[in-house]
Amino acid sequence: MNVLIIGGGGRENAIADAIARSKRNPTLFAVMAKKNPGIAALCEDFLLVKETDVEKVVGYAKEKGIEMVFIGPEAPLAVGLADAFEDAGIGAVGPRKDVARIEFDKAWARNFMKDNDIEGCPAFKVFSDKEGLQEYIEELGSVAIKPAGLTGGKGVKVMGDQLPDTGAAYDYAVSLLEGDNVVVEENLVGEEFTVQAFVDGKNLAFTPCVQDHKRAFENDLGPNTGGMGSYSDSDGLLPFVTIDDLYRAREIMKATITALGATETPFKGMLYGQFILTKNGPKVIEFNARFGDPEAMNVLPLLKTDMIDVMAAVVKGTLDELDVEFLKRATVCKYAVPAGYPDEPSKDKEVVVGDIGDALLFYSSVYEKDGKVYTTGSRAVAVVGVASSITDAEKIAQNALENITGDLHFRRDIGTPELVQRRVTHMEQIRG
Ligand code: GLY
Numbered sequence: 260m261n262v263l264i265i266g267g268g269g270r271e272n273a274i275a276d277a278i279a280r281s282k283r284n285p286t287l288f289a290v291m292a293k294k295n296p297g298i299a300a301l302c303e304d305f306l307l308v309k310e311t312d313v314e315k316v317v318g319y320a321k322e323k324g325i326e327m328v329f330i331g332p333e334a335p336l337a338v339g340l341a342d343a344f345e346d347a348g349i350g351a352v353g354p355r356k357d358v359a360r361i362e363f364d365k366a367w368a369r370n371f372m373k374d375n376d377i378e379g380c381p382a383f384k385v386f387s388d389k390e391g392l393q394e395y396i397e398e399l400g401s402v403a404i405k406p407a408g409l410t411g412g413k414g415v416k417v418m419g420d421q422l423p424d425t426g427a428a429y430d431y432a433v434s435l436l437e438g439d440n441v442v443v444e445e446n447l448v449g450e451e452f453t454v455q456a457f458v459d460g461k462n463l464a465f466t467p468c469v470q471d472h473k474r475a476f477e478n479d480l481g482p483n484t485g486g487m488g489s490y491s492d493s494d495g496l497l498p499f500v501t502i503d504d505l506y507r508a509r510e511i512m513k514a515t516i517t518a519l520g521a522t523e524t525p526f527k528g529m530l531y532g533q534f535i536l537t538k539n540g541p542k543v544i545e546f547n548a549r550f551g552d553p554e555a556m557n558v559l560p561l562l563k564t565d566m567i568d569v570m571a572a573v574v575k576g577t578l579d580e581l582d583v584e585f586l587k588r589a590t591v592c593k594y595a596v597p598a599g600y601p602d603e604p605s606k607d608k609e610v611v612v613g614d615i616g617d618a619l620l621f622y623s624s625v626y627e628k629d630g631k632v633y634t635t636g637s638r639a640v641a642v643v644g645v646a647s648s649i650t651d652a653e654k655i656a657q658n659a660l661e662n663i664t665g666d667l668h669f670r671r672d673i674g675t676p677e678l679v680q681r682r683v684t685h686m687e688q689i690r691g
Contacts, residue, residue, distance in 0.1 A: 260285050260567065261324050265310050265340065265353075266331030267291025267298060269594070269623035269641045270552035273559040274329050275301045276621070277566040285567055288323050290316050296632055297622035310335045317343045325349055327570050330528070333409060333549050337363040341528070350574030352457075357524040359548040361515070362531075366407040366440045368546055375518035379511045379534070379543040383444035392432055392443070396425050401446040404432045405545075406439045415483075417446050449537040450499050450686050451544065453489075453554050454508045456532075457569055457583060458516055459576045460525030464569070464583035465509060466558040467495040470682070471551065475601060477672045484601045485638060488593040488656075488673035490649050491557040495585070498649075498679050499686035500536060508534050508541040515546065527573050538689050553592045556621050556643050561585040591652040591674035592643045593660055594623070595667040597634045604636040610665040612640065618659030619643040639667060649674050 262285040264275045272295060278287055279301045289298050289305040299305055306319045311334050320328060328344050330336060330353030339356040353359070361368045372380040382399060385407070386392050396402050404422065406414040414435070422428045428443075435441045452470050456463040471489040475481035492498060496505055512532050519526045531547035531554070550559075562569070563584040572578045597604040610625060610632045624637035632640075640663060644655025653674030660669050672678045 260326050261288060262286070262567070262570070263288045263290065263320050263323070263325040263328040264298065264331065265290050265316065265328060265335055267293055267295040268331065268552055269621040269638065270550050270555040271295070271331035272297040272621040272623070273556040274331055274550065277559040277562055278329070281565050281567040283565060283567040288325060290319060293624075293626040293635065295622045295625065296627045297620065299627070311338045311340070313338060313340055313343045316340060317347055320344065320349055321347060327352070327574060329353065329570060331549065333359070333362050333547065336548055337409060350571070351527070352570050352573050353528040354526045354548050355524050358519050358522065358526040361519070361546045362548040363409045364407055365405050365442050365545060369442055369444070371518065372515070372543065375514070377511060377514050377518060378507070379541055381445045381447055381542055383442055386432065386436065386441045386443060388436060389433060393429055395443055396428050396432070399443070399445050400425070402428050403444050403446050404428055404435065405442040405444070406435045407442060408439050419446065447535045447537050447542050447544070449535040449689055450682055451533065451535050452497055452500055453551055454505070454512060454532045454534060455550060455554060455558065456512055456530050457573055457578060458526050458528060458530050459573045459578040460527050461516065461520050461576065462578040463509070463513055463516060463530065464578050464581070467491045467561065467585055468497050468500055468505060469551070469554040469557045470497055471554055472670065472673050477670050482601055484596070486551070486553050486594070487596065487670045488591070489553045489557050490591045490652070490674040490679070491589060492649055493587045493589045493647060499683045504536055504541055508532060511541065511543060525576070536686060538691060553594060553641055556592045556641055557590040558585065560619055560643060560645055561588055561590065588645050588647065589649045589652045590643055590645050591649060591656045592641055593656045593669055593673055594638045594641045595660055595663050595665070595669045596638045597636055598666045598668050600637070600668065604634070605666045606634055606636040608634050608666040610634060610639055610663065610667065613662035613664065615642055615659035615662055616655060617644070618655050619645065620659070634665065639665070649679060650676050
């Protein structure tokens with residue numbers, strides 16, 4: 260079977276790796292903007308083109324006799340790539356534009372939750388102009404300000420963090436209004452965690468929970484990034500997430516898929532729930548319509564069920580007939596990013612991967628030229644440690660990072676016992 264992967268990041272390298280492990284002997288093809296050496300090495304052939312160029316991408320798929328496709332990033336979903344594949348008779352893991360909207364239109368997503376009485380929705384209002392904006396920010400007191408459209412996770416600002424006071428929140432919201440609608444919502448206090456699920460239109464197959472780390476520097480300092488690294492635990496929970504918290508988060512995701520199922524377009528692909536665990540339980544920060552990056556790199560190496568079977572079940576709507584299972588192992592994923600990332604990243608610098616021991620390696624925003632690998636300015640390579648505990652997985656990942664050289668930066672603290680304990684203590688304080 261010929262299978263196509265769309266996208267050239269670390270997430271897509273992990274997806275490609277899971278497909279390549281299949282016992283169904285798929286032949287893998289890829290479409291990516293730049294040559295990711297990790298993905299290229301797994302493929303029979305690849306096309307270097309913008310993933311949002313629907314005509315070229317679908318044309319390539321037809322030419323190569325592709326039967327199933329996995330769409331990794333959000334941008335092609337937002338331009339209707341899944342629609343174009345389905346309309347061409349090619350099964351897509353990745354939702355059609357009508358329902359992928361849950362990610363690329365944050366205003367629509369919040370209104371959808373509210374209209375369908377889905378739990379975990381914070382107080383919010385959507386603004387298209389300044390009318391009532393100041394009053395609502397003052398009413399909530401502490402707010403998060405979100406542009407409605409896609410920003411690669413970097414457009415959200417919250418008070419007490421990037422916004423010192425309500426005046427700064429107002430000014431930021433006004434600056435966003437020039438290009439987009441703005442969502443103003445209550446600023447929730449707690450610990451964030453990610454729950455991801457394969458979805459076939461009605462059934463969800465959940466992956467283990469993950470905690471990502473958005474800030475560029477250790478101790479959660481510095482600017483927000485796409486995610487510097489993440490960990491997961493062997494029991495599928497996290498040290499600060501109880502089974503009850505997880506079930507509540509899953510119920511929210513199931514209710515969302517049920518409500519989407521009442522629309523004309525079934526959601527087929529990945530649903531990513533970004534939750535914050537508050538003293539009143541899990542609340543939704545946002546939904547995404549794809550795997551997380553780095554979170555995909557935590558869970559996909561643990562997938563025991565054949566990835567081609569999972570993809571086929573998503574496409575056919577038969578996930579309820581398949582046990583989607585994961586190894587009971589802990590993982591720590593750490594990204595090496597260009598020095599200066601995200602604000603002033605160094606670019607076009609060589610990355611040399613030495614002996615990474617037992618760690619897994621996933622290439623991300625790099626390109627290959629004359630057999631050498633160079634940075635582009637975004638997250639470069641990720642390593643993943645897999646072990647029986649988070650502590651041991653962290654050591655494997657950190658040792659690997661020490662043997663990757665270049666003009667690079669990484670966070671040592673992700674997955675260390677000190678950091679994990681801080682999360683647990685924080686959550687204990689919040690729960691009272
Ligand atoms: N790691 C955050 C995201 O993929 O949206």
